[in-house]
Amino acid sequence: MANVIVNRVKEFLKRFPPFTFLNDASLGLVAKGVEVKYFAQEEYLFKQGDPAQDFFFVLKEGSVQLTENKEGKERVVEVCDEGDVFGVLALLGKRPYILNARAIEDSLIYAVPVAIFEKILNENSRVSLYFAAGFASGQVVVRTDLSQSQKARRDFTELSKDNGLMIFSGQSDLNFSIDVLTCPKGTPISKAVEKMAEKGVGSIVIVDHNHFPLGIITDKDIRNKLVAQQKSYETPVEDLMSAPVLTKRKDAGFAELYLTMIKNRLHHLIFTEDGSLESKVTGILSDHDILLSQGNSPAVLINALMNTWDVAEMSKIRNRAEMLLKYYLENEVAMDFVANIISEINDIIIQRAVQLAVKKHSPNHLEASKVKFCFLSMGSEGREEQLLRTDLDNSIVFEDVSKEKSEETQAYMLLIAQEVIETLFACGFQACPADMMANNPKWCQPMSVWKSYFSDWILSPNQQALLNATIFFDFRPVFGHKKLAEELTEHIYQEIADKAIFLNFLAKNALLNPPPLGFFRNFLVEKSGEQKDKFDIKLRAMMPLADMARLLVLSHRVVGINNTFKRFEKLSELEPNYTELLIEAGKAYEILMRMRAIEGLKSGNSGRYIHPEDLGKLQRQMLKNTFAPIDELQKIMRIRFQIDFFTG
Amino acid sequence: MKWLDFFLGKKTPKSTFVEEYESGFDKKIPALRAISQLSFVVLDTETTGFNPKIDNVVSFGAIKLKGYTLQVANSMERYLDAPVQNRESVKVHEILYPIETSPLKDFGKDLLEYIGSDIIVGHHIGFDLAMLEKTLKPFGFKKFLNPVIDTKYLAMRLEKGPHFDTKSAKQEEYSLDAVCERFGIELADRHTAAGDAFLTAQFLMKLLKIAEIKGIKDFGGLIR
Numbered sequence: 115m116a117n118v119i120v121n122r123v124k125e126f127l128k129r130f131p132p133f134t135f136l137n138d139a140s141l142g143l144v145a146k147g148v149e150v151k152y153f154a155q156e157e158y159l160f161k162q163g164d165p166a167q168d169f170f171f172v173l174k175e176g177s178v179q180l181t182e183n184k185e186g187k188e189r190v191v192e193v194c195d196e197g198d199v200f201g202v203l204a205l206l207g208k209r210p211y212i213l214n215a216r217a218i219e220d221s222l223i224y225a226v227p228v229a230i231f232e233k234i235l236n237e238n239s240r241v242s243l244y245f246a247a248g249f250a251s252g253q254v255v256v257r258t259d260l261s262q263s264q265k266a267r268r269d270f271t272e273l274s275k276d277n278g279l280m281i282f283s284g285q286s287d288l289n290f291s292i293d294v295l296t297c298p299k300g301t302p303i304s305k306a307v308e309k310m311a312e313k314g315v316g317s318i319v320i321v322d323h324n325h326f327p328l329g330i331i332t333d334k335d336i337r338n339k340l341v342a343q344q345k346s347y348e349t350p351v352e353d354l355m356s357a358p359v360l361t362k363r364k365d366a367g368f369a370e371l372y373l374t375m376i377k378n379r380l381h382h383l384i385f386t387e388d389g390s391l392e393s394k395v396t397g398i399l400s401d402h403d404i405l406l407s408q409g410n411s412p413a414v415l416i417n418a419l420m421n422t423w424d425v426a427e428m429s430k431i432r433n434r435a436e437m438l439l440k441y442y443l444e445n446e447v448a449m450d451f452v453a454n455i456i457s458e459i460n461d462i463i464i465q466r467a468v469q470l471a472v473k474k475h476s477p478n479h480l481e482a483s484k485v486k487f488c489f490l491s492m493g494s495e496g497r498e499e500q501l502l503r504t505d506l507d508n509s510i511v512f513e514d515v516s517k518e519k520s521e522e523t524q525a526y527m528l529l530i531a532q533e534v535i536e537t538l539f540a541c542g543f544q545a546c547p548a549d550m551m552a553n554n555p556k557w558c559q560p561m562s563v564w565k566s567y568f569s570d571w572i573l574s575p576n577q578q579a580l581l582n583a584t585i586f587f588d589f590r591p592v593f594g595h596k597k598l599a600e601e602l603t604e605h606i607y608q609e610i611a612d613k614a615i616f617l618n619f620l621a622k623n624a625l626l627n628p629p630p631l632g633f634f635r636n637f638l639v640e641k642s643g644e645q646k647d648k649f650d651i652k653l654r655a656m657m658p659l660a661d662m663a664r665l666l667v668l669s670h671r672v673v674g675i676n677n678t679f680k681r682f683e684k685l686s687e688l689e690p691n692y693t694e695l696l697i698e699a700g701k702a703y704e705i706l707m708r709m710r711a712i713e714g715l716k717s718g719n720s721g722r723y724i725h726p727e728d729l730g731k732l733q734r735q736m737l738k739n740t741f742a743p744i745d746e747l748q749k750i751m752r753i754r755f756q757i758d759f760f761t762g
Numbered sequence: 763m764k765w766l767d768f769f770l771g772k773k774t775p776k777s778t779f780v781e782e783y784e785s786g787f788d789k790k791i792p793a794l795r796a797i798s799q800l801s802f803v804v805l806d807t808e809t810t811g812f813n814p815k816i817d818n819v820v821s822f823g824a825i826k827l828k829g830y831t832l833q834v835a836n837s838m839e840r841y842l843d844a845p846v847q848n849r850e851s852v853k854v855h856e857i858l859y860p861i862e863t864s865p866l867k868d869f870g871k872d873l874l875e876y877i878g879s880d881i882i883v884g885h886h887i888g889f890d891l892a893m894l895e896k897t898l899k900p901f902g903f904k905k906f907l908n909p910v911i912d913t914k915y916l917a918m919r920l921e922k923g924p925h926f927d928t929k930s931a932k933q934e935e936y937s938l939d940a941v942c943e944r945f946g947i948e949l950a951d952r953h954t955a956a957g958d959a960f961l962t963a964q965f966l967m968k969l970l971k972i973a974e975i976k977g978i979k980d981f982g983g984l985i986r
Contacts, residue, residue: 116823116839116956123834150832152967154975175948220946220971222964225831425796532792539799553792 120145123224126174130197140234147230150174151223159215159223160201164430165437166210169225170202176221180213188214290399294384296321299328303340303354304347306331317382317398320355325394327384329355342732363389364397375401412438412455419462423470428463429541432503435459436715439501443712449704450679457498461592463541464489464508464534468593471533475526481519482526487512488594489534489552496588497660497676501711504720505546506538507585509557511564511598520560527558550585561598565605572609575619583620584657587664590676607671617669621755624661625748627654648723651710655737658744659703662751679703695746702740709737776902777867783874787907791881793982797970800981802827802911803880804966806958807890814892818842822869822894823956824876825963827883830970832963838876839956840864842897870898881985882908885938885962909985913965917941920972941965 123145127133133141149169153159159171162183171178173194180192180200191213194200200215296319297306306318310333317332331354339345339354362371364385375383385397415438418431435456442452468489476483493507494500510531515523531552535545545551552558559567568586571579587606591599610616663681670688675681682700686693714721726734791800805824811817825837843863864872873894884890887910895905914936918928934940938958942949947964950957970984978984 115835116825116837116960118823118839118954118956119825119834119837119960122950122957122960146835148834150834150964152830152964152971154971175946220968529794532794536792536795536799540796 115146123148123150127172127224130172130199132199136234140237144226144230144234147227149225149227151225153178153217153221153223155217155220157217159217160211161214161430162212163210163434165434167201167225168228170228170231171200171215172224172226173198173200174222174224176217176219176223178221178223179216179218181216182213193218290385290397291315292397294319294395294398296325296395297351298323299350299352301351302348303331303336303345303351306351307336307347317400318351319359319384319395319398320351320357321395326392327359327361327386327395328352329357330359330382330384331355332381358391359384361386361389361391361393363387371399375399412459415459416462419459419466423466425470425537425540428466428537432459432463432541439711440715443708443715446708449707450677453498453501453677453707456501457495460495460500461491464491464538465593467534467537467541468530470537471530474533475529479522479526479529482523485512485515485523485526486595486598487527487530488591488596488598490589490599491592492550492589493546493585494588496585496590497678498590499660499678499707501707502714502721503541503543504714506535506543507546507550508535508552508592509550509586509589510552510559511602512558512560513598514560514562523560524555524558528553528555531558561601564602568602568606569609572606572613572616575616580619580623584623584661584664587668588676603673607673610668617665618755620661620665620668621751624658624665625751627658628748645723647727648725650722651706651713651724651737652720652722655740655744656703656706656710658748659699659706662747663699663703665751665755679707692750695743695750699743699747702743705736705740709733774900774902777870779871779874780898780901780903783878783903784907786879791909791981793980795981797974797979797981797984798829800828800984801880802883802963802966803877804883804959804963805877805887805890806884806955806962807893808953808955809893812889814889814896817893819893819897821955822873823954823959825956825959826880827963827966830967832960832967837956837960838872840869840872842866842869866897867901870901870903873898874903877906877908879908881911881981882906883911883913883962883966885913885941885958885965887912909981911966911984913941913962913969916969916973917965920969920976938962938965 120142124141127145127148128136128141133144136144151159153176159178160167173196175196178194178198178200179190180194181188181190183189192200194215201211203212295309295313295315295317297309299320299322301320306320310316310318317330319330320328322328329352331351335354335356340347340349345354359382360374360380361384362374366389371383374380381401383399384395385399386393387396412435415431415435419428422428422431439452439456442455472483488511490496490509490511491507492509493505495507510527512523512527535551535553539545550557567582571583571586575583589599589602659682660678663678663685666685666689667675667681670685672681672684672688675684679700682696682703686696686700689696709724710721712721713724724737726737729737803824803826805822807819807823808821809817809819819842821842822840823838825832825834841863843865882891891906891910895903915928917936918926918931922931938961939949939952942961942965945965945968947961947968949961952958952961973979973984
């Protein structure tokens, strides 16, 4: 770390509030964490509706305009000057930006990471008061002096009188139900649940004889307070409900509603006639309604992707998809749906990337660009299971061409591949550490070479071949001539039919990792290194399941199902003797995917290593339960593929 | 028999950290990698004088740039024990009693680890690299293998066009002070290595944006 640079940043910050309130040590801590960012004139720092970044901003040099989209136009709300702090509101609320920020001159920005600043907010009451006072008055910019802030406040309230903090672009965006499902106090829970099922809703409000709200029961309460506690289904609703509820008037400012929900970590807010608890229920607002109102529905994201050729924009949309993913995971939306949506979004990005690449390079390679090709996703993306943007695994297969053209053709395909991969990097995907990517000449080949690869792996299944098989056998065409992919699949099945013993090798490989429980049914954790005491959920639990699903699918010659849990679903039909076990295995895989994704989002990595101690008791049990089908299946595989008599 | 090796002209054996550095260049940066995806390391040195043969590096400063972002935490600053304290240079740099100096070997190891295979950038960078190469020579280091960009020549290319004869440029017009002033970068901490590296990094961001506007959008275009 360079002290000269840290001091330079410190000297600047300490001239402006709230940094003026910090002591030297705290200021040093903030300065060390700063990222210096440069934005050219007309570039956006963030746009209305973008998820909050992990920073707030201090303008070092230049000029930044904050604007609001209204009725299809951009209206200026604020112009920031040197030392002004902005982008804080979204951060504190952990919600999307409510305004656009655009550099109107070339600008240098100090981005202060919120993690460091949050710590200071907690320690320094003056700083937090400063922020609280500013925002209570509807300030979007933390001003250098008071006169300016008053002016800002006046301008601001004029502009936004209808919706306070302008969280939403318009009231009409927010849909909530007026038709609230209620039941009186004293109702047995079984009756209440019946009503919920009948209406297909996830919550019921408990009211007294005046129809005043007393509490609320949600799907979650039924799971946690009733079923998990093994209570009688005749328990009266008031024993299970969450109470008291928070109430508001329907016409309360949207910002107020929104902030109330965030501050109190509420999933539901109840509207009453006069906004108090002593008043009749008139409506209910859920965080789901809010999510939809912010344009983060999959349809909106996909539509936005289909309408842009701008890589930076695509990258932003992919970031928003991550927010959606988080919401889905927290709310336990069905995994096949989640995986579908995210894969769809990833696929569209890849498809757009290939199209962009072709458009850019085909004019200079007229001959080569006529050759048919297919861009394949492999590994977890090939299985439509890649929720987080972890390693990319992909390849290109193209038509066989005459010998004299082959070099030129491959050069062109590699160019396309490199371009696509650059776009994917820009969209936040990570490189495959083993270089199993289409820009590697080895994995950008004509049909005949690909066929010979697969034939080789099947005919001489050494360790490397088997490892390759686990990744390449899950290929899936994403863009281009799907016929090429089909031809390859056909070839693989023919080769396997001739050399059935290959499956035994594959089985042996699938059984390399035994069920992940120790003698005392403890987790097998990593013994040393960086991941000491952590559990490798990918290697120990997910890979064995994915490997066995692949093996069985190959042995049944099933075509076109790549998803591990869908593979198990299909297999459960094909193997009536093991229907239950196979369904269970599929379920287990879904649970593991969810856990890994949640861990990954939480710690900002691949989520591969889980600390069993950090899991709640229920989750730990759930994780352990997923191991039972692994164990069972491995036993069956061992016998079916005669592993014990077969020494390779 | 080190002295014997010396007389026989045998090579200094390579330290492991030099070998590790060299092994980082197996893969080339693809020509069409977008500027915003490239990793740069912007560096500067302060020395006892201008002759790499007799002078020494007194201090070193560097910061990394990627995606138009500089991370303050990911910067490096070192002061070295120079064998001779040259009075003239002390006057310029005001480094009289360095706070904490690093042994050469630690410096060399940290330096090569930090730089890795990133694109090296500096203002009049040739001199800094020559000085650093000399400093690392005792460890079997020969030369930097990284792609190199000199902000001085990049500025000339962008201001005067690609066919400009850089030799005909007025040198004072392209000093770091002059370009910072012309490009609106606030001068501060001049003549500390880290301070100059920080300035140069800000200058580089401006240049890269200008390059993008002029249609130089990727590594291939940038490095020519």
